[in-house]
Amino acid sequence: MTPIEPSLRSSGTSMFNVEQIRSDFPILKLKIDDKQLVYLDNAASSQMPTVVMDRMLRYQTMEHANINRAVHYLSETATAEYEKSRHKLKNFINANEDREVIFTSGTTDAINLVAHGYGRKFISSGDEIILTVLEHHSNIVPWQMLAEENGVKIRVVPINDAGELLIDEYKKLFNKNTKLVGVTHVSNAIGTINPIKEMIEFAHTHGVPVLVDGAQAAPHMKIDVQELDCDFYTFSAHKLCGPTGIGILYGKANQLNRMNPFKGGGDMITSVTFEKTIYNTIPHKFEAGTPPIAAAIGFGAAIDYLSSIDLSTIEAYEQSLINYATEQINNIPGIRIIGSAAEKVAVLSFSVDGVHPHDIGTLLNQEGIAVRTGHHCAQPVMQRFKVPATTRASFSFYNSMAEIDALIAGIQKVQKVFL
Amino acid sequence: MITKSLYQEVILDHNRNPRNYGSLDNANRSAEGHNPLCGDHLNIKINLSENLIIDSITFQGESCAICKASASMMTANVKGKTQADAETMIKEFRDMTVGKLEPDDDHHLGRLTVFVGVRDLPTRVKCAILPWHTLQAALNSVTTISTEADDDPMHVSIGNAS
Numbered sequence: 388m389t390p391i392e393p394s395l396r397s398s399g400t401s402m403f404n405v406e407q408i409r410s411d412f413p414i415l416k417l418k419i420d421d422k423q424l425v426y427l428d429n430a431a432s433s434q435m436p437t438v439v440m441d442r443m444l445r446y447q448t449m450e451h452a453n454i455n456r457a458v459h460y461l462s463e464t465a466t467a468e469y470e471k472s473r474h475k476l477k478n479f480i481n482a483n484e485d486r487e488v489i490f491t492s493g494t495t496d497a498i499n500l501v502a503h504g505y506g507r508k509f510i511s512s513g514d515e516i517i518l519t520v521l522e523h524h525s526n527i528v529p530w531q532m533l534a535e536e537n538g539v540k541i542r543v544v545p546i547n548d549a550g551e552l553l554i555d556e557y558k559k560l561f562n563k564n565t566k567l568v569g570v571t572h573v574s575n576a577i578g579t580i581n582p583i584k585e586m587i588e589f590a591h592t593h594g595v596p597v598l599v600d601g602a603q604a605a606p607h608m609k610i611d612v613q614e615l616d617c618d619f620y621t622f623s624a625h626k627l628c629g630p631t632g633i634g635i636l637y638g639k640a641n642q643l644n645r646m647n648p649f650k651g652g653g654d655m656i657t658s659v660t661f662e663k664t665i666y667n668t669i670p671h672k673f674e675a676g677t678p679p680i681a682a683a684i685g686f687g688a689a690i691d692y693l694s695s696i697d698l699s700t701i702e703a704y705e706q707s708l709i710n711y712a713t714e715q716i717n718n719i720p721g722i723r724i725i726g727s728a729a730e731k732v733a734v735l736s737f738s739v740d741g742v743h744p745h746d747i748g749t750l751l752n753q754e755g756i757a758v759r760t761g762h763h764c765a766q767p768v769m770q771r772f773k774v775p776a777t778t779r780a781s782f783s784f785y786n787s788m789a790e791i792d793a794l795i796a797g798i799q800k801v802q803k804v805f806l
Numbered sequence: 807m808i809t810k811s812l813y814q815e816v817i818l819d820h821n822r823n824p825r826n827y828g829s830l831d832n833a834n835r836s837a838e839g840h841n842p843l844c845g846d847h848l849n850i851k852i853n854l855s856e857n858l859i860i861d862s863i864t865f866q867g868e869s870c871a872i873c874k875a876s877a878s879m880m881t882a883n884v885k886g887k888t889q890a891d892a893e894t895m896i897k898e899f900r901d902m903t904v905g906k907l908e909p910d911d912d913h914h915l916g917r918l919t920v921f922v923g924v925r926d927l928p929t930r931v932k933c934a935i936l937p938w939h940t941l942q943a944a945l946n947s948v949t950t951i952s953t954e955a956d957d958d959p960m961h962v963s964i965g966n967a968s
């Protein structure tokens with residue numbers, strides 16, 4: 388095995404030093420029964436740097452009160468910090484305005500918000516929604532629930548053997564009944580980066596809005612919602628070095644304005660009488676109840692942290708990781724990589740001849756290596772590749788080449804056990 | 807570390823060369839067990855005699871090594887036993903994997919105690935138990951069971967079948 392050099396140059400002046408980056412993440416020092424932790428389950432959830440934890444601790448220690456409610460110092464501070472986080476997210480995705488960023492509890496919540504607020508209002512019996520085979524269950528099930536409720540038809544874009552969407556087939560699915568496209572920017576199961584810009588452009592020529600599930604894209608590449616021209620974009624903080632329980636839905640202001648609210652309650656109204664309730668304006672219309680304020684502020688700190696490294700640096704480094712991992716795993720006989728799209732993020736889904744993914748997962752765990760095994764909440768992808776499950780190693784910018792070597796050695800050890 | 811001992815030679819051997827693997831003509835009891843979380847499934851067929859003795863038993867399916875070895879060793883152990891004895895073993899096996907029975911306690915599990923390590927791996931307990939619950943279902947003339955949802959065997963009381 389000849390280790391290749393990671394691309395060391397960032398777009399700025401600083402060098403990308405993975406060892407230094409790793410020291411920002413205390414959990415990476417953990418030992419699992421004497422074995423050094425090798426965390427390769429980043430697509431499920433990423434780890435958190437100290438700065439983010441510190442930020443949330445500082446909030447709870449010195450800034451906490453409920454937001455949007457009282458005139459006292461703490462409430463004003465908490466509200467201001469919460470809104471600052473929204474502003475950071477707006478900049479992070481280059482939205483036009485802060486109010487286009489809705490805090491949700493995560494990607495799943497955001498998609499459900501669109502399914503209710505947009506779907507129930509504007510999509511009805513006889514209408515069609517286009518999804519893709521690569522969707523996570525969270526971008527399938529809310530639409531199926533809508534379909535069950537009002538007879539909406541779901542049409543599905545297929546993929547080729549590499550795991551790439553068939554764009555010609557996608558284009559053929561459009562007709563006068565098409566009301567929405569839901570597409571994942573990046574497949575969580577196999578890493579494919581979908582050509583969403585082209586897909587959005589095409590949908591718009593038919594006057595169809597597009598919801599992009601960015602849960603697996605936002606951690607790995609620069610997102611510019613204005614350049615993409617998507618109508619909705621969503622992702623979760625916990626995959627971006629932030630806390631669980633928070634995420635965002637970006638929506639174009641004109642879309643959000645014409646939608647129904649999702650949840651009813653405090654903060655999302657301007658006035659309530661038993662005769663008539665007037666909904667608040669966006670973003671508040673979609674933020675009923677007390678949100679996870681510390682988490683939202685932590686999300687902002689995570690965005691600051693990622694921005695300080697720079698997403699293009701992260702992207703380049705992670706590409707060197709996946710190239711190296713792919714090359715190394717291809718050297719092992721009896722391995723099949725599932726998903727070999729020309730454009731993919733640092734996700735390696737594979738199967739090992741004669742060994743069930745569960746056994747691989749358990750045996751790798753004995754080496755301290757954390758991978759995900761199973762269907763990755765994307766059963767249609769598994770069905771397409773005729774496998775019940777795969778083993779998935781998903782990388783982050785804090786992973787090192789040495790950890791890939793550990794994974795490769797672990798897989799070889801698994802093969803030896805099952806020889 | 808206990809998981810180290812999970813993939814012991816006896817388990818690997820039963821995975822490689824499963825006993826009683828295949829179909830059974832003239833079976834009078836059968837059941838299909840599913841673990842929808844990983845797509846694993848296995849089918850158990852039994853020939854239960856009139857005086858409730860398991861004359862023959864086979865299994866077939868797709869599963870991880872833990873499940874397959876558990877099924878293989880189970881079939882080898884319950885063959886020739888009465889339904890009541892098999893049900894006692896089902897209960898004991900289940901108790902062992904959830905920590906209610908220790909390998910040193912009195913039991914009828916024999917070498918099956920090699921599976922004790924799964925109790926430290928909650929996600930793998932279902933793999934080891936699936937064959938046993940499928941056996942219970944077959945004995946009770948229930949045709950399908952699943953590790954999830956309402957028919958999650960972890961939620962079903964076992965061993966008190968009439």
Ligand SMILES: Cc1ncc(COP(=O)(O)O)c(C=O)c1O
Nearest residue numbers: 493494495523525575602603623
């Ligand atoms: C592509 C994709 N969409 C949606 C989700 C759901 O995200 P969350 O569980 O944070 O709502 C995930 C996370 O697993 C994902 O990978």
